Amino acid sequence: MREFRRFALCAFALLAVLALRAQPEAPNFPLPVQPDTLRILGVGNSFTDDGMMYLPELLEAAGIRNVVLGRLYHPGCSLRQHCEFDAADAPKYIYYKSTANRWTTRSEAATLREAVGDEPWDVLVLQQASHHSGVYVTYHPWLERLIERVRLYCPNAGACVAWQMTWAYGSGSGHGAFPKYDNDQQQMYAAIVDVARRVTAECGIAAIVPTGTAIQNLRAGEFVNPPLDFTRDGYHLDTGCGRYTAACTWFQALVAPCLRTDVAGNAFRPDASKHTRVTDASADACQQAARKACVRRFAVWK
Secondary structure, three states: HHHHHHHHHHHHHHHHHHHHHHOOOOOOOOOOOOOOOOEEEEEEOOHHHHHHHHHHHHHHHOOOEEEEEEEEOOOOOOHHHHHHHHHHHHHOOEEEOOHHHHHHHHEOOOOHHHHHOOOOOEEEEOOHHHHHHOOOOOOOHHHHHHEEEEEEEEHOOOOHHHHHOOOOOOOOOOOOHHHHHOOOHHHHHHHHHHHHHHHHHHHHOOOEEEHHHHHHHHHHOOOOOOOOEEEEEOOOOOHHHHHHHHHHHHHHHHHHHHOOOOOOOOOOOOOOOOOOOHHHHHHHHHHHHHHHHHHOOOOOOO
């Protein structure tokens, strides 16, 4: 009986620790509903660029001109690197901004503190570096620390912290991290989904941009082009259907619920003659892949 009691106490203590780990120290806030101006900042790397690049054109085609966008770019930047750059207050980022549905670039390199403090952002979108995206141990304690810093620097105390779930590499990718996933796209996607589900729950992140699932939805359709699979180099999205689907996902996950709109039927078509062309037919497939991902975030639509 004594051994059982000791075992029960140890089990209870372990469950208590896990429960505390699953609770974020600071509450997150929901997406705003019909704000006068919607402000969205992406903090990341080239995968943030791929996701946000066509957002201004989608907004313009939808007749929406009250959205301010920002994106912080440092190549291959991981959650840990963001924290290290911030600890040194290092100007390591290219800071892009859109205030009239057109990207402009700050002439000088920016720090995390400067960019996050530049606007009273409503939504702050974070992500992991693609090569770590399916590796759970690379997230803690860096994600919690980054959330704390962007909250501290943002002039809007009620900003919503959101997460971009990145995509698996093309089936023929030569990326050096692909062997971590046995060079298997489905295995990489499953790992990304598993980790995204866990860390967003642990950190209280409810707003998710499921770009990875949207791209997998598109890959399951008729326009897929293996082994690139809508990438331009095996991992960055191509400038046609790849980036278009990603932008549709950002629109549907963040803009649509805030401004009560929908990406379906959006008339914007990027000019991407070198990559998968966005025709009326493929545009509809991209939009539906994004819409379905925002309904079912952690699984490919069958």
